[in-house]
């Protein structure tokens with residue numbers, strides 16, 4: 001595949017009026033989500049839940065691509081249709097999370113570095129065989145007293161860049177996800193400073209590893225006050241600070257920025273994306289701005305379903321509705 005093909009896939013992932021469905025929860029993480037609605041974390045339940053998501057009629061209108069988990073890309077629905085086939089039948093691009101999780105960073109208590117580079121070249125080849133066209137790798141940066149450390153930012157930026165280079169070598173578009181966590185009492189100003197520094201380091205490392213910016217997607221967190229901060233940031237403030245941060249750090253060659261929701265409320269995540277796209281129209285920014293949400297798309301689906309097969313249709317409708325509202329927000333056309 002040439003750079004042109006990578007660019008075409010990346011552009012299709014951030015097509016106007018569409019966003020990305022993140023449904024790549026690892027087995028322990030999906031277990032937490034299922035437990036919260038009283039569902040046991042069994043393979044059958046995970047298949048049933050993910051079938052509800054991907055079987056949603058009309059999902060391909062608002063969702064360009066879906067990020068799957070290693071288990072899911074190998075499984076089939078109860079009717080016997082392999083998940084990657086179901087994704088493609090919906091007109092959605094299949095992708096896969098390839099990191100193996102954020103682990104304790106040595107000598108830096110309370111900080112994490114994402115692992116998964118060992119054997120990645122071989123795993124990518126296997127995922128291409130399953131039909132994956134893009135990948136995801138998430139790094140987490142924690143804000144606290146004396147945190148993040150330089151060690152944490154640099155180790156994570158380096159790993160993201162090495163992952164992205166391996167993806168492009170295998171003709172896969174890397175989603176590069178440096179998440180600055182919302183947890184903590186930090187102000188929006190601190191979130192801004194840490195996010196700018198993180199994204200600068202990430203693009204420095206991507207450049208050093210030779211990653212072609214036209215063939216990648218950035219998946220950042222929004223610049224926002226911490227969940228414990230007494231001064232909560234408003235919608236306009238978040239949109240303005242996040243755009244300013246992107247302008248300071250993201251080269252124009254990157255085709256798209258697809259935000260994570262990071263524990264914001266469903267409605268809040270939609271409002272922030274909408275406000276950014278409204279402001280972006282006046283700034284003529286070089287990148288598409290859309291969503292790559294997991295929780296902010298799935299919360300209502302889980303609440304509605306609660307393991308009850310008779311609620312599957314209603315649960316699908318909840319997903320379609322949330323996807324539609326975020327698709328409108330990706331155009332700056334959401335009217336609450």
Ligand code: 13P
Nearest residue numbers: 022260261262293294295
């Ligand atoms: P949230 O939208 O729930 O933050 O998840 C996005 C994601 O893919 C995290 O890696």
